[in-house]
Amino acid sequence: MSLKISLSWPAWSWKSALIDAIVKKYWMQTVDVWKTFFRDRAVAKWLTVAEYDTIIEGSPQEDREIEEETKQFVESCSWDVIVWWRMWFYILPNITSVWLDVSPAQWAERVFLADRWKQEPKYVTIQEALESNQNRMSKVRQRLLNVYGVDFTDTSHYTKILDTTNKPFDQVLEEFEDFMKTLKK
Numbered sequence: 001m002s003l004k005i006s007l008s009w010p011a012w013s014w015k016s017a018l019i020d021a022i023v024k025k026y027w028m029q030t031v032d033v034w035k036t037f038f039r040d041r042a043v044a045k046w047l048t049v050a051e052y053d054t055i056i057e058g059s060p061q062e063d064r065e066i067e068e069e070t071k072q073f074v075e076s077c078s079w080d081v082i083v084w085w086r087m088w089f090y091i092l093p094n095i096t097s098v099w100l101d102v103s104p105a106q107w108a109e110r111v112f113l114a115d116r117w118k119q120e121p122k123y124v125t126i127q128e129a130l131e132s133n134q135n136r137m138s139k140v141r142q143r144l145l146n147v148y149g150v151d152f153t154d155t156s157h158y159t160k161i162l163d164t165t166n167k168p169f170d171q172v173l174e175e176f177e178d179f180m181k182t183l184k185k
Helices: 015-026 033-044 049-057 060-076 104-113 126-148 169-183
Strands: 004-008 029-032 081-084 096-101 160-163
Touching (some): 033 049, 049 060, 060 126, 160 169
Parallel strands (some): 004 096, 029 081, 096 160
């Protein structure tokens, strides 16, 4: 039986780096739903991610199409796979769901200092980054509540909560690897 894990955000909680490290070390496959389906759809429509977010707020069908495409792929996997997205605890109830947490202040600092893939405007202050991302998170939460009737930010839905606040990446990686070992038993 293959191991299937989903990692959910908030943004800038070490998700990308963690998945890259795990995939390389354990030869796992990965499905970055955000990059593979969501961002690619935005780029194909000549939109930024923020612009695409605004469009799909009124189009639950977009979420459902992304969900279905990814669900079919994950269910057909016979190998270990890590999926990046928000609602997998709901869409695939047998998947192990991990919530990577980070404090709002550190989240804003990481966002402010990061290269936003040239998809987003550069923030002038950390406070602006915090407000913009809290607004975006709120909109995504509401949209998914409307589509699924479930709050993906409610951490009670997740198998594991891993707080990345004030932790170096190596420590987060070690904690995640320790958790993975419990799944392989």
